[in-house]
Amino acid sequence: MAGERPGPGEDMFDALLHASHQCHPEDLPTLVGAHAGPVGLRDPVIYLVDLEQDQLVWLAPRKPSGPPPEVRLSVDTSVAGSAFTDLEVRITPAPGGHWLWVTLLDGTERLGVLRLSIEEPDETTVRRARRLASLVALMLISKRAHSDAYRRLARVRDMSASAEIQWSLLPPGTFATEAVVVAGMVEPAYEVGGDLFDYSMNGAVLHAAVFDAAGHDLSSAVLASLTVGGYRNARRRNLGLAETAAEIDATIHAQFGTGKLVTGVLAQLETQTGELQWTLAGHPPPILVRDHSLHQVLECPTGLPLGIGLERDRPVCHAQLQPGDRILLYTDGLTEARDADGAFFGLDRLVDFLVTHDKRGHTAPETLRQLVRALLDHHGDRLRDDAGLLLVEWRHDPRLSQP
Numbered sequence: 001m002a003g004e005r006p007g008p009g010e011d012m013f014d015a016l017l018h019a020s021h022q023c024h025p026e027d028l029p030t031l032v033g034a035h036a037g038p039v040g041l042r043d044p045v046i047y048l049v050d051l052e053q054d055q056l057v058w059l060a061p062r063k064p065s066g067p068p069p070e071v072r073l074s075v076d077t078s079v080a081g082s083a084f085t086d087l088e089v090r091i092t093p094a095p096g097g098h099w100l101w102v103t104l105l106d107g108t109e110r111l112g113v114l115r116l117s118i119e120e121p122d123e124t125t126v127r128r129a130r131r132l133a134s135l136v137a138l139m140l141i142s143k144r145a146h147s148d149a150y151r152r153l154a155r156v157r158d159m160s161a162s163a164e165i166q167w168s169l170l171p172p173g174t175f176a177t178e179a180v181v182v183a184g185m186v187e188p189a190y191e192v193g194g195d196l197f198d199y200s201m202n203g204a205v206l207h208a209a210v211f212d213a214a215g216h217d218l219s220s221a222v223l224a225s226l227t228v229g230g231y232r233n234a235r236r237r238n239l240g241l242a243e244t245a246a247e248i249d250a251t252i253h254a255q256f257g258t259g260k261l262v263t264g265v266l267a268q269l270e271t272q273t274g275e276l277q278w279t280l281a282g283h284p285p286p287i288l289v290r291d292h293s294l295h296q297v298l299e300c301p302t303g304l305p306l307g308i309g310l311e312r313d314r315p316v317c318h319a320q321l322q323p324g325d326r327i328l329l330y331t332d333g334l335t336e337a338r339d340a341d342g343a344f345f346g347l348d349r350l351v352d353f354l355v356t357h358d359k360r361g362h363t364a365p366e367t368l369r370q371l372v373r374a375l376l377d378h379h380g381d382r383l384r385d386d387a388g389l390l391l392v393e394w395r396h397d398p399r400l401s402q403p
Contacts, residue, residue, distance in 0.1 A: 048112040108176035162221035179271035179396035194220035195388030253309030274321035333387035
């Protein structure tokens with residue numbers, strides 16, 4: 001009704017949002033506790049996921065009070081990890097009541113988990129906890145670009161200078177609309193030198209690419225930087241796939257001559273119709289998974305690697321997707337990873353993994369996280385070659401676009 005005052009929960013959200021505008025990232029736990037405590041959401045503990053999405057790391061307040069929680073929790077074996085992977089609120093016994101474990105989500109990007117102490121997990125409390133977690137995620141996103149505190153926390157070991165460059169080039173690891181979901185990862189996260197992914201949603205068109213710059217050192221990171229810069233510049237000028245590849249080729253060749261090469265796969269997805277286009281530059285073709293079982297390697301005549309400077313007509317291939325289809329763009333560091341006996345991870349193992357996890361109903365981001373985990377397990381937890389991956393799920397029914 002007009003003139004009716006908001007309830008205490010709504011007051012809490014308003015006050016917390018206002019107070020967050022001028023706070024430091026490490027002040028968030030204290031700030032959340034001060035405003036959420038009066039409505040029964042007490043003792044907030046914020047855990048942020050590390051770069052490899054293997055651990056959840058405690059965001060300690062600048063002025064801690066009370067006994068500290070566990071500093072690190074496993075994503076695969078803890079209750080917090082279960083909330084993170086399944087996007088479900090978990091409730092566990094706690095001194096004097098219960099703990100709620102709620103995923104911190106920005107759209108579909110999983111930032112971590114928020115733990116709250118409550119008396120009883122009634123419907124109103126759980127709903128407020130979800131809303132609070134959404135607000136905390138937005139506050140974290142707004143703060144992380146202005147401080148190194150977030151990035152330091154997400155690292156469990158030192159990072160090379162080449163990897164620092166690579167990570168500064170990457171878009172967010174997850175993005176989604178009603179029509180499409182995108183998830184990307186690179187490995188080894190702390191030493192990656194030349195493999196990267198990029199994407200952008202422009203109107204109804206998703207632009208996506210994966211590149212593999214030659215080498216595994218600082219020079220390969222510089223080459224990757226030039227490549228993605230050329231890609232974005234051509235994309236923002238609305239060039240087609242073949243023209244974009246030609247622009248990248250010319251940019252690299254002008255700077256390095258024939259001494260530096262990059263392979264890549266460039267794709268465009270019309271999200272209203274499901275029409276997929278892609279072109280290859282000396283690169284492995286995408287993999288399609290459909291109906292939890294069918295798979296297809298999307299073969300296309302490959303053009304020359306980028307940087308040779310002999311650009312000719314580059315083939316662009318087309319396919320019609322169906323709602324629910326998933327497309328994986330990847331670099332050869334994924335399939336060519338070897339175990340201790342020298343056996344490749346291989347295309348067959350990759351396809352079997354994608355189909356199995358599609359059957360299990362895992363989200364695209366969770367499928368990719370577990371794929372990277374399987375890759376590291378196969379290779380003894382440390383890759384010798386870089387691997388870049390981008391998983392795209394088209395879930396739009398074109399009938400919904402008909403008038």
